[in-house]
Amino acid sequence: MRSTPIFWLKVTVVTLTGFFIFYTSKILFSYQFFKKLGLKTPKYRFFYGNQLELTKNNNYSDVLKEWTKFHGKTYGYYEGHFPVIVSSDLEFLQEVFIKQSSNFSARRKIFVSRDEDAPDHALFTASRNRWKKMRNIMNPTFSSAKLRELGPLLILCADRLKHVLENENEKEVNITQFFKRFTMDSIWNCAFGVDIDFQNNPENIYFKKCESLFEFLSKPNILSFIGNYFHEFLDPFMEVILFLEKFLSNFIDFTRINPILWFMNHVFEIVEIRKKGNIVKKDYLQLLINCQTLTTIEVKLNLALFMIAGYETTSIALTYACYCLAKYQGEQAKVYEAIRQHFDSEEEINSDSIQEVEYLDMFVKEVLRYYPTGTSIISRKCTKSTNVRGIDIPEGLVIAVDALSLHEDVDLWGPVDPKEFYPLRHAVKRNPLAFWSFGNGPRNCIGMKFAFLELKIALSKMLINFEILPLKDMNEELELFEAFVRRPKHDVNVTLRKR
Numbered sequence: 001m002r003s004t005p006i007f008w009l010k011v012t013v014v015t016l017t018g019f020f021i022f023y024t025s026k027i028l029f030s031y032q033f034f035k036k037l038g039l040k041t042p043k044y045r046f047f048y049g050n051q052l053e054l055t056k057n058n059n060y061s062d063v064l065k066e067w068t069k070f071h072g073k074t075y076g077y078y079e080g081h082f083p084v085i086v087s088s089d090l091e092f093l094q095e096v097f098i099k100q101s102s103n104f105s106a107r108r109k110i111f112v113s114r115d116e117d118a119p120d121h122a123l124f125t126a127s128r129n130r131w132k133k134m135r136n137i138m139n140p141t142f143s144s145a146k147l148r149e150l151g152p153l154l155i156l157c158a159d160r161l162k163h164v165l166e167n168e169n170e171k172e173v174n175i176t177q178f179f180k181r182f183t184m185d186s187i188w189n190c191a192f193g194v195d196i197d198f199q200n201n202p203e204n205i206y207f208k209k210c211e212s213l214f215e216f217l218s219k220p221n222i223l224s225f226i227g228n229y230f231h232e233f234l235d236p237f238m239e240v241i242l243f244l245e246k247f248l249s250n251f252i253d254f255t256r257i258n259p260i261l262w263f264m265n266h267v268f269e270i271v272e273i274r275k276k277g278n279i280v281k282k283d284y285l286q287l288l289i290n291c292q293t294l295t296t297i298e299v300k301l302n303l304a305l306f307m308i309a310g311y312e313t314t315s316i317a318l319t320y321a322c323y324c325l326a327k328y329q330g331e332q333a334k335v336y337e338a339i340r341q342h343f344d345s346e347e348e349i350n351s352d353s354i355q356e357v358e359y360l361d362m363f364v365k366e367v368l369r370y371y372p373t374g375t376s377i378i379s380r381k382c383t384k385s386t387n388v389r390g391i392d393i394p395e396g397l398v399i400a401v402d403a404l405s406l407h408e409d410v411d412l413w414g415p416v417d418p419k420e421f422y423p424l425r426h427a428v429k430r431n432p433l434a435f436w437s438f439g440n441g442p443r444n445c446i447g448m449k450f451a452f453l454e455l456k457i458a459l460s461k462m463l464i465n466f467e468i469l470p471l472k473d474m475n476e477e478l479e480l481f482e483a484f485v486r487r488p489k490h491d492v493n494v495t496l497r498k499r
Contacts, residue, residue, distance in 0.1 A: 064402040088405040157186040176316070372407060
């Protein structure tokens with residue numbers, strides 16, 4: 001029998017019809033998952049699951065908080081047809097993040113990463129033994145002794161921030177833009193050992209490309225669509241993309257299209273130059289190079305991770321802190337007085353002495369409790385089937401944390417209303433699992449100490465030199481949205497006055 005176009009058309013139609021029936025049945029079957037576990041779920045739609053509601057207004061954390069009110073502290077929802085358990089139950093989370101952490105040794109897959117077992121993984125996306133090896137190697141790079149070496153670089157960048165802001169005396173400014181340049185300056189000095197001085201060179205190509213990178217990550221694209229609705233095809237699709245990039249790179253400059261590729265290529269170049277030139281500096285890159293058991297690709301990817309994880313989260317946290325200082329003038333006075341009691345001059349500020357200012361520490365923690373930035377990425381993926389408080393958790397299931405509900409729980413943060421900004425609540429010892437700004441357990445944020453140090457040095461330098469004037473509308477509430485990082489939807493404008 002000769003093959004004809006009609007024959008192949010029939011074969012194609014039958015094949016596609018069969019696949020459609022199979023895949024539709026698979027989706028319908030997946031929606032029985034939480035019924036079998038006995039967990040409640042918000043109302044979902046075929047194919048979309050609950051994804052449309054989660055992404056409609058870019059308010060992931062607020063949606064989880066509302067669902068918790070109706071469905072209890074532990075429930076499920078569907079990203080497309082991919083099941084996710086959400087919990088704000090401390091005992092459940094203690095099992096997942098601490099007691100049974102070895103059974104939950106991976107994070108939720110993000111669309112810019114490959115399979116967890118791939119050899120080219122950074123600490124954030126690695127799992128199981130690969131993650132454990134990297135974490136053990138890298139923990140010393142964030143010790144107090146190592147941070148002490150990076151302290152002078154942070155002081156240098158904070159001094160630049162002070163000088164730049166002096167030119168804006170008594171002007172209303174979009175403070176986030178200044179904090180972004182400060183954070184970028186800090187990261188390039190502390191991580192790469194490269195002093196570009198972004199604060200006085202805001203048009204620098206690296207700064208512009210980094211801004212483009214975060215815009216790219218925060219906008220819907222084909223990878224996020226596949227990750228949300230066809231998650232089982234994400235790894236094969238990523239492999240196809242990587243193959244095409246290698247195959248077509250001689251003809252197409254993909255770095256002009258994808259800012260991630262541009263950024264990664266330039267980070268890799270910096271690592272190669274440092275290693276080939278036998279240059280020794282006191283920075284994060286040098287600490288990674290000194291870890292002889294890390295491969296070159298692991299050094300490169302973890303350096304890129306340091307940049308991506310620390311840039312926008314820290315600049316947004318500083319924005320929130322500045323907003324709170326402007327809105328709560330009494331708190332600004334207390335923080336300023338606490339800093340002044342410890343330092344006769346700002347030259348005395350260093351990575352050790354700044355840790356002694358207790359009220360500054362409480363203020364920063366309250367800012368991060370009141371305005372957590374990275375709540376949407378706090379999750380664990382089950383790597384070995386287990387049972388958690390009577391619920392059977394199969395391998396591959398993701399557990400997400402409803403951090404907002406925990407941060408606003410009066411039983412955890414009272415007796416003062418958690419919806420009130422009150423730094424002194426941190427003078428009382430709290431359950432560690434009540435605070436989720438840096439995650440919890442063995443896989444918490446490895447850069448937490450660095451982030452706290454960066455925040456404290458920047459704020460202390462600012463307050464010693466400037467008074468942050470009251471907001472025009474003291475009853476103003478920030479409107480937030482969430483795309484990779486939970487941030488203000490509109491510019492945060494403040495006015496500084498030289499002291």
